[in-house]
Amino acid sequence: MMEQRDNRPVLITGGCGFIGCNLADRLAVRGERVLVLDNLARAGVRENAQWLKSRHGDLITITVADIREPIPVIDAVRDARAVLHLAAQVAVTDSVSDPAADFEINARGTLNVLEAVRLHNNTAPVMFASTNKVYGRLIEDSEIALAGRRYTPTGALLVDGISENAPLDFYSPYGCSKGTADQYVHDYARVFGLRTVVMRMSCIYGPRQFGTEDQGWVAHFLLSAIRGKPLTIYGDGYQVRDALHVSDAVAAWLAALDRIGLACGRVFNLGGGPANAVSLRELIDQISELTGREISYCFADWRPGDQPWYVTDTRALSTALGWTPQIPLAEGLHSLHAWLSGRFGTEHDSREALA
Structure with a gap:
């Protein structure tokens, strides 16, 4: 006998944000109902909300x-078949300027979600958007060397990237608040038996991302090129990240x-892996070639918690679930450039839409 489909909605907190709206879209394309909980406070989220409703109507x-606020969280959780928790304060700089607000959103807000599930819907899976920032700076200056236009580790142990076995070392209030939430989510599986999964994500980029200097740096770099505006690079530009296209992240x-059943209780690092690693300077070169425009930039001091090198080891996720990144960085940049050019290429005042 065919198992009856669970028609309850999937709850996505922060579902009008960049990754959240892409998740909501993919679920709705599959014919699933989605309940989005979002305070609509961030730039671009109202536009993403309108996009979701125009595409999917009553499915969203x-x-x-x-x-x-615990009460609306409880109301949303009560009838959900699963909870994808992405609502967050996402900027290191904002966490430094207001650590208390950062804590209340990322740590206390996550605890509200967990408690709502534990007390009112304890069979619903909970997936949490964590960050590579829980690992802190990770690598000392003596452990990296400059090779061409990027840093590389001097030891052979990191050839496949950073695995989930790397020690936690929260750095910056943002790292502390997200790390606290990360550990609560993981512990609620061990102590209370909730079916939780932690995704420690690195540099997700793609369409529907309204990049800023503080968050979404790939989109920010591309958007600056489209607008002909100079960039500020914090650090020396040789720092390396692995970039993952949002469609691969959603997958x-x-x-x-x-x-x-295979994923619950697990922590996974999620990123593009060594094949999609790029330094800031290398990305600027690629964007210049893609857009046909020279990008002017200047340098400023490193920011708190900035990692000189971070590349994700994706083998645990691949082994557990058979997932691997499908979109190489060059192809992904083309897709993001196409979306940003269509959205911001004409100078009807884009600032209004972001307000």
Whole structure:
């Protein structure tokens, strides 16, 4: 006998944000109902909300609420078949300027979500958007060397990237708040038996990303090129990240959700891996070639918690769920450039849409 489909909605907190709206879109394309809980406070999220509703109509329900308020969180969780928790304060700089607000959103807000699930819907899977910032600076200056236009580790142990076995070392208030939430989510699986999954993500980019200097740096670099505006590079530009296209990130999230029996209780690092690693200077070169425009930039001091090198080891996720990145960086940049050019290429005042 065919198992009856669970028609309850998937709850996505922060579902009008960049990754959240891409997840909501993919779920709705599959014919699933989605309940989005978002306070609509960040730039671009109202536009993403309109985009979701225009594409999917009644499959998408948007509730305007804040995860710092327990009652609307409980109401949203109560009837959900799964909870994808992405609502967050996402900028290191904002965490430094207001650590208390950063804590209330990222740590306390996540605890509100966990408690709502534990007390009112304890069979619902909970997936959490964590960050590579929980590992802190990770690598000392003596452990990296300059090779061409990027840093590389001097030891052979990191050839495949940073694995989930790397020690946690929270750095910056943002790292502390997200690290606290990360550990709560993981511990609620061990202590209370919730079916939780932690995704420690690195540099997700792609369409629907309104990049800023503080968050979404790939989109920010591309958008600056389109607008002909100079960039500020914090550090020396040789720092390396691995970039993952949002469609690949969504595929990883849904693979874990669809096979929650294999994924629950696990922590996964999620990124583009060594094949999609790039330094800031290298990315500027690629963007200049893609757009046909020279990009002017200047340098400023390193920011708190900045990692000189971070590349994700994706083998745990691949082994558990059969997931691997499908979109190489060059192809992904083309897709993001096409979206940004269509969205911002004409100078009808784009600032209004972001307000």
